[in-house]
Amino acid sequence: xxxxxxxxxxxxxxxxxxxxxxxxxxxxxxxxxxxxxxxxxxxxxxxxxxxxxxxxxxxxxxxxxxxxxxxxxxxxxxxxxxxxxxxxxxxxxxxxxxxxxxxxxxxxxxxxxxxxxxxxxxxxxxxxxxxxxxxxxxxxxxxxxxxxxxxxxxxxxx
Numbered sequence: 001x002x003x004x005x006x007x008x009x010x011x012x013x014x015x016x017x018x019x020x021x022x023x024x025x026x027x028x029x030x031x032x033x034x035x036x037x038x039x040x041x042x043x044x045x046x047x048x049x050x051x052x053x054x055x056x057x058x059x060x061x062x063x064x065x066x067x068x069x070x071x072x073x074x075x076x077x078x079x080x081x082x083x084x085x086x087x088x089x090x091x092x093x094x095x096x097x098x099x100x101x102x103x104x105x106x107x108x109x110x111x112x113x114x115x116x117x118x119x120x121x122x123x124x125x126x127x128x129x130x131x132x133x134x135x136x137x138x139x140x141x142x143x144x145x146x147x148x149x150x151x152x153x154x155x156x157x158x
Contacts, residue, residue, distance in 0.1 A: 027043070030045050030046060030047075031043050031044070031045055031046070032044065032046045034046065139156060139157070140156070140157040141154055141155070141156050141157075142154055142155050142157070
């Protein structure tokens with residue numbers, strides 16, 4: 001077997017026959033007897049066992065007030081939304097009737113906006129014809145001016 005390939009990572013030790021075996025209490029810190037993949041046992045530096053990782057959260061953090069409030073309001077809001085949906089389902093026929101009544105009112109207002117002036121014109125024409133005159137008064141104006149900024153003269157004929 002070739003121990004030279006493993007002597008790079010192993011601690012060189014004295015010949016046990018010359019000095020006698022080392023006791024486990026004489027090993028420096030971090031040195032242990034290890035078994036290599038080829039089955040050879042030798043001393044080697046080892047990593048100390050990792051300490052258990054300290055938990056970042058050692059104590060449970062208290063729940064914030066806003067989170068408690070939100071958790072309590074969530075079912076209330078959901079219940080309110082479901083109650084509103086049920087109410088709308090019961091009110092749907094009445095809402096449809098109200099929307100139809102509103103459209104009828106809009107149509108009535110539009111008809112009045114168009115019909116009232118027409119009726120007033122017809123009423124004036126009928127009143128003018130029934131008063132006997134039958135004709136309307138015509139006024140003629142003749143206005144003359146000399147130049148762009150000249151004084152204007154005019155006559156009004158009835």
